[in-house]
Amino acid sequence: MNQQPIKFKIDHASFELQGQHDFTWLQSMGTVFCVFDQQDSGNISFGIEKNGKKLFVKYAGCRPMEFSGNPRDAISRLKVAVPMYKTLEHPNLISLIDHFETKDGFAAVFEWFNGECLHSHWLFAAQPKHSHPESPFYRFKQLSIQKRLQSLDAIYEFHKYVESKGYVAVDFYDGSILYDFAKDLTRICDIDLYRLAPSVNDMGENFWGAKRSKSPEEFILGAPIDERTNVFTMGAIAFGLLGGEMDHSFSKWEANRSLYEVALRAVSKEREERFTTINDFINAWNSVKN
Numbered sequence: 308m309n310q311q312p313i314k315f316k317i318d319h320a321s322f323e324l325q326g327q328h329d330f331t332w333l334q335s336m337g338t339v340f341c342v343f344d345q346q347d348s349g350n351i352s353f354g355i356e357k358n359g360k361k362l363f364v365k366y367a368g369c370r371p372m373e374f375s376g377n378p379r380d381a382i383s384r385l386k387v388a389v390p391m392y393k394t395l396e397h398p399n400l401i402s403l404i405d406h407f408e409t410k411d412g413f414a415a416v417f418e419w420f421n422g423e424c425l426h427s428h429w430l431f432a433a434q435p436k437h438s439h440p441e442s443p444f445y446r447f448k449q450l451s452i453q454k455r456l457q458s459l460d461a462i463y464e465f466h467k468y469v470e471s472k473g474y475v476a477v478d479f480y481d482g483s484i485l486y487d488f489a490k491d492l493t494r495i496c497d498i499d500l501y502r503l504a505p506s507v508n509d510m511g512e513n514f515w516g517a518k519r520s521k522s523p524e525e526f527i528l529g530a531p532i533d534e535r536t537n538v539f540t541m542g543a544i545a546f547g548l549l550g551g552e553m554d555h556s557f558s559k560w561e562a563n564r565s566l567y568e569v570a571l572r573a574v575s576k577e578r579e580e581r582f583t584t585i586n587d588f589i590n591a592w593n594s595v596k597n
Contacts (some may be wrong), residue, residue: 317342321354325370332409336364336416347373348499348557349381355421361419363401368412376447379584381422382413388499389415395472399465400495401485420486420494426517447486447548452562455548456493456596458484461493463541463589470585475504476537478515481547508531518552523576534584539590542573 312323317330318409320342330469333339337357344351367381374381375482392403392415401536405416423443426436445456462484467477484493500515508514510529514521522539524530546552549566551559555574560567569591582588 310553322351323372324351325374328369332414333364333366337511338360344371345373346371347375348374348384349378350385350499362404363417363419365417366409366412366413366414368409373471378412381571384394385413385415388501389472391498391501392417395469395474395498395501397465397468399461399493399511400498403418403464418494420485420487420492421489421495422492422496424482424486424496425484425486426480426482432540443488444487446488452549457491457563458486458500459545459548462495462544463592464579465495466541467585469498469501469570470504470537470584471533473504474501475506475532475534476501476514476540477506477532478517478518479540479544481544482517484544492538502532504533508532522574524578531578533580535578538573538581538583538588539575539583545570546574566592569595 308539310325311329312325315322315324315330317333318339319467320339322342322344325397330571333353333355337355339353340356341354342351343353346352349371350365350367351371355362365385367385368378370378389403389406396402401420402418402484402590403415404418407414425444425447427443434444439445447458466479466506469476476498478497479495483495483497485496486492496567508525508528508530508589512526514525518523518542520540522536522543524536545553545566549562550567555571557564569588573588
């Protein structure tokens with residue numbers, strides 16, 4: 308029998324969990340103005356405001372409704388992620404400012420970024436995401452090619468830096484992207500599962516990531532996860548933001564033909580046919596961008 312969800316209301320945020328949980332630690336941080344409770348990672352996140360300053364708090368230790376795993380695993384994943392936000396600190400990544408243990412879990416505190424998630428699955432399911440006029444993804448796709456290319460620049464610059472630091476992106480997809488429509492700024496908001504390179508797929512077809520942006524090796528147990536994998540990821544995100552997502556046909560592509568050829572090479576099923584590194588990919592991309 309599935310037990311009844313437990314309802315919570317903290318300040319302006321209402322949500323449900325699979326069991327009771329103590330959030331008194333949260334209330335001392337300020338006023339909770341929003342909650343993100345639909346993740347399957349085991350994390351729940353809150354927007355908090357105190358003295359006019361907004362914070363984003365990511366927390367592991369409770370049992371969100373979409374989570375089928377063990378909260379202890381979610382806690383350890385978040386703890387492992389924290390040093391990466393320092394190592395990979397970058398203007399295009401949300402900024403970690405604090406982290407601490409609570410009685411039952413672990414919290415990471417970030418500066419608030421006034422952006423909208425391009426994959427707001429908790430508000431817009433598969434179809435409305437692509438067609439609902441208020442969906443951030445739909446609104447993003449209405450932006451000029453120039454603005455979308457600038458957004459991709461921010462994503463690529465960050466991942467070039469990730470690569471230079473000896474890491475690989477894992478589970479990067481449109482749900483990791485925040486876009487501020489007022490200022491036309493892009494931030495990466497989730498690098499929790501990034502790893503030191505080279506790595507291997509230790510989970511088989513259930514390896515982290517969204518199917519629409521995963522490379523073939525991200526479905527194969529024991530396959531290498533490395534720079535070439537990330538080249539695929541960068542190409543896939545280009546098709547997501549400028550083209551037909553998993554439909555790689557030129558008819559769905561909105562930018563120039565040369566950029567299409569670069570993106571297409573990046574998403575080659577054969578690893579050897581892709582660019583060797585993100586740096587090589589970016590150089591090819593930039594050389595034909597104008």
